[in-house]
Amino acid sequence: MNRVFSGIQPTGNLHLGNYLGAIRNWVTMQDAYDCIYCVVDLHAITNRQDPKVLRQGIREMAAALLASGIDPDRAILFNQSAVHAHAELAWVLMCTARVGWLDRMTQFKDRAGKDREGQSVGFYAYPVLQAADILAYKATHVPVGDDQKQHLELARDIAAKFNTDFGVALFPLPEPVIRGPATRVMSLRDGTSKMSKSDPSDASRINLTDTADAIAQKIKRARTDAEPLPSEAAGLAGRPEAANLVGLMAALTDSTIADVLRDHGGHGFGQFKPALADVMVSALAPISRRFNDLRGDSAALDAILAKGAARASAIADPVLAEVHRTVGFAS
Numbered sequence: 001m002n003r004v005f006s007g008i009q010p011t012g013n014l015h016l017g018n019y020l021g022a023i024r025n026w027v028t029m030q031d032a033y034d035c036i037y038c039v040v041d042l043h044a045i046t047n048r049q050d051p052k053v054l055r056q057g058i059r060e061m062a063a064a065l066l067a068s069g070i071d072p073d074r075a076i077l078f079n080q081s082a083v084h085a086h087a088e089l090a091w092v093l094m095c096t097a098r099v100g101w102l103d104r105m106t107q108f109k110d111r112a113g114k115d116r117e118g119q120s121v122g123f124y125a126y127p128v129l130q131a132a133d134i135l136a137y138k139a140t141h142v143p144v145g146d147d148q149k150q151h152l153e154l155a156r157d158i159a160a161k162f163n164t165d166f167g168v169a170l171f172p173l174p175e176p177v178i179r180g181p182a183t184r185v186m187s188l189r190d191g192t193s194k195m196s197k198s199d200p201s202d203a204s205r206i207n208l209t210d211t212a213d214a215i216a217q218k219i220k221r222a223r224t225d226a227e228p229l230p231s232e233a234a235g236l237a238g239r240p241e242a243a244n245l246v247g248l249m250a251a252l253t254d255s256t257i258a259d260v261l262r263d264h265g266g267h268g269f270g271q272f273k274p275a276l277a278d279v280m281v282s283a284l285a286p287i288s289r290r291f292n293d294l295r296g297d298s299a300a301l302d303a304i305l306a307k308g309a310a311r312a313s314a315i316a317d318p319v320l321a322e323v324h325r326t327v328g329f330a331s
Ligand code: TRP
Pocket: 005, 006, 007, 008, 009, 040, 043, 129, 130, 131, 133, 134, 142, 143, 144, 148
């Protein structure tokens, strides 16, 4: 049996990078798998959060996922803290994972920088909670960005060690489904850095809430070079901004870089940008319309999340009970 699990942090300000990079892929996977999608609020508090902002962020992320096409009647959509198995299994798995394994996690090292001592213990143990998220459902496939590859390998190591330590075949080893760098959307102001909600320049990103006019303006002002578009992909080498805009066109029209360059090779940006803006507006308009409707309806969002949490618990609780029996807990 194939089961997909993935998680996303409840950060506000959803942008095109989140949509094309992750969410759109989640939507497609609903057709082929049993999907469980989780807004990871337990992970969010590994860094300091304002409770009001967090509460709002959880609902906004749920609204964005629903607006993008996550269907709560098919996929299970919930927030992590509503299902107690995540935190409980994380504790057991923290006793399986080794300090040496966590010490090798590059994301922690990069984010902590020189201030390792000042990080929360939760932030250090973050990848173990992530393993628990996946293993609580015996998920087999985990769609993630390539920055999460190491965390997925850790989840596999934890699953394998638990199985060997106790001589069981309780956890399947989850397979990462890695999105290639092709779906990495870059800043409109600098083709070498990722589109990000924390970029101080709003012109660097397309927000899910941007109006058609704002989108057209941002694309018009997007940084480019002076050359016309090449007619083959090789001609994009060393032209990160051009490559980003062509990549966006390909992603939004479900075609390849080669297709886009076949149609637009030789054109200048004055011609290409309005075409890109049109495509972007028609892809995002229905999503931002639904998002704006949903985000104001907290009661409806809370009801969807509560139903998702109940369905998630129905899967995770028996797995947790199996873990309890395996490790020798009396309950
Ligand atoms: N750490 C992931 C990220 O930052 C989010 C996440 C939490 C996740 N738990 C997960 C992803 C479980 C996949 C599976 O993107």
